Amino acid sequence: MSPLDFFVNCRPYKVRERFADEWNEQNTYQALLVTKRWDEFATKQTTGGGVFFTRGNVRQALTAIMGEQPRGTTTMRVWDSIVELGGGNLEKRTQKVSPKQPAKEILAMDFETATGLLEDRYCHLDLLEESAASAGSITPVVTKPTAKQRGNNKKSCYNIRYSYGRTDYRVPWMN
Secondary structure, three states: OOHHHHHHOOOHHHHHHHHHHHOOOHHHHHHHHHHHOHHHHOEEOOOOOEEEEOHHHHHHHHHHHHOOOOOHHHHHHHHHHHHHHHHHHOEEEEEOOOOOOOOEEEEEEEHHHHHHOOOOOOOOOOOOOOOOOOOOOEEEEEEOOOHHHHOOOOOOOEEEEEEEOOEEEEEEEOO
16 A cells, blocks of 8 residues: 555545645645546556556646646646655656657556545544544554654655554554
């Protein structure tokens, strides 16, 4: 499971609250919205094995989400966020339609992964809540690490805190 799969399947309101409001990561939140709407904006592979996004697909999805044409830097940042969140579920490739055309970068995922993004598996759980852990059960809670926890790693990452009773286990979740 990648961070993309996890966050897309959580309650949309809580994901927006965390990324857009608390953490001020609007581009990451928009990346989650774009990938959640793959069935509208991604290109289906002719072999039927999966779907892929081009930068044009991402720009088109952002236009629909934002209600206006996104800036080029916004599209690039959302693209980078999709790559970062995708982990092993997303593959960055190049596609060349003909020898005369330049190769295009695409973000490909298999069909099973893509359909998994539509399942809303964790909507009934409050996994993005700080107080979600209950005594006597194991509950994963996703938190953003502090600068001290991140150290020299400037790349964004997330902690999953597994709480069992009163004991917390922090696991850094990085690509």
